[in-house]
Amino acid sequence: MSATIRWATCSPASGGCKAMRCSTRWAGTPSACRPKMRRWKRRSIPANGRAPISPRCATSSSGSDSRSTGAASSRPANPIITATNRRCSSISTRLASSIARAAQFVKQCQAGGTSAADIETAEKLGYDTGLTARHPFEPEWELPLYIANFVLMDYGTGAIFGVPAHDQRDLDFARKYGLPVRRVIADGEEADPEFAGGEAFSGDGALVNSRFLDGMEIETAKSAVISRAEEEGWGEGTTVWRLRDWGVSRQRYWGTPIPMIHCAECGAVPVPRDQLPIILPEDVDFETPGNPLDRHPDWKHVACPQCGGEAERETDTLDTFVDSSWYFIRFASQPGDKPFDAAAADAWLPVGQYIGGVEHAILHLLYARFMTRALNRMGRIGVKEPFAGLFTQGMVTHETYEAGDGSWLSPDEVTRDGDDWVRVADGSPVTPGRIEKMSKSKKNTVDPDPIVDQYGADAVRWFMLSDSPPERDLEWSEAGIEGAWRFVQRLWRLVADDKSGTGPSTELRTGEDADLDRRLHRTIAGVAEDIEALGFNKAVAKIHELANAIEKAEPSASRAEAVRTLIRLVAPMVPHLAEEAWAKIGGEGLVADAPWPELDESLLVEEEVTIAIQVNGKLRDTLTAAKGASKPDLEKLALASEKVARQLDGSAPKKVIVVPDRLVNIVA
């Protein structure tokens, strides 16, 4: 038999992924997202090569192994191992067709499960083909050729150079089938060709026992292998990219039709341009399982655009990810005659802030970026990255409730009875379960409509913003929404209250309240900062504090101004109430159009500060001092403290640390 096997050897490119690496600013990007995304695409740099194979003669099969420390691979190899599922033209299949036992082996492997658990626990199985491949660098070396179940078809050519001493999988395999294991990378101490033990050495080191590569570091050796293979014309360095798991079509109604017609004579024929877009039928039946388009009585039956004969439409539709991968480009420009206008799209894009759930962060985001880059490379659009900023928000969750018979109950079917939960209908006991993402199957959903009816959209919104930081899950609670509702009421009362001086009479609008002024401007600054960082819960807390302070303050011009400002601060979060309030106090136009309150930075500077007094790092007292008080002054003040004196109990302090405007720490 004469054939050529194509094999690959690879270097992991852990820091790679250049083509998909984001050059953009990922404002607020959760760090969790990037590694996740990285794992969904992968780059590696295999050297693909070809080596002639031939039947192994009995004599060389034993002898070849010890000599066959391959130099062709980055980690020089012993056996060549191929995947069991290499496609038609591939070596396994060709071998399999001629060798019955090999065929049986391949079949046996393919019968195994493909689930995660199956793969994980699957034993490494190999089949010795009895063939050898000639080593490209050392033609007299013959490498045994195995078929094995653990080699991935998808990686490179589906055939690899095994490196048993330096790859755990190969080592397991070699030990199982009694193949020699030769050290080709020195681990610092050992350079002996014999490799003992059951643990592969995968660390860094210089190559040994590998002829012309000896002494090189791994990376250097890889390049040397690739350039030599390319010079000699039997192999080349390649970059393999893989974008995982994108099922483009599905048997589903909801999705963009795939514009193809299948004709018995002409094969797959594209739908002519003038018949686009394809409109899906509306009289479809969703009751029966299966694809309603395929079942539809006449929609799929059309004439072939080429021969005019009877033909059928494609009834699969595109996965919704396909269109969500470029809809933002269409959104930016919507010409009637084409998908998008490049100039307009380039002017608008990239999208400033992408906000989505985590599941979008890794899938939709990846596809959208892929699509944009593809369009960019095709010259259809100028932008390379669709989104400048990414933020992934948490999900709304709710406790689950399980009835005695194991079925799930919805929150309005249960009620609290002391410390226990019971069923409203019959008082039977209910077991509260885990707090989970709202889903129909667990019945832990809450219908927003009645809540909006009862409390108003503003209260609902306020609660959602205030409860937890947006990147975390939000646990829906009735008590929480009540609290939000109370605050909304308070805001309104503050505005409606005459004391606020927001009415027509001016007498309440006299006098200054320096404390309130300072707090107001601190709040303006803080809220702006928090909103920009998407820390809405913190912004809400600051607004609460301001509202509390206003309520306590006596009428003054400052107070009236604080109320006016408060309305503008809450406007992004409770827009309806804010507009009402704005109108009530006679604000011009819409508060939505009003500028963000101006900040007086001079009011941010505190005149007095609270100084913590510690003894041995423990807080014992506090005192107020003028801002910027000198270290000796602060020390003197601190030592004058009665509580400090009590702690020191007469002894002199060993050391005093003074941090101006913050604290004094006395080491006793």
Added chain:
RNA sequence: GCGGACGUGGCGGAACCGGUAGACGCUGCAGACUUAAAAUCUGCUUCCCGUAAGGGAGUGCGGGUUCAAAUCCCGCCGUCCGCACCA
């Protein structure tokens, strides 16, 4: 197994660069108003001892660095999420 994140009161969560842990909200308790209730308002609410003043402990656990650690370092434990033999 690999990768990532997280761990702070009864709960959701604050705490800037290592500098007063528990802001703000929820819950709960007490009080005011009310014939009563709701609403509203006031106060308290990390835990332990104490009537109190005050004292002690405390940010998953164990160490370390530092005058000072929720925060930095080392080692564990736990929870959640993602991935699946990528040579």
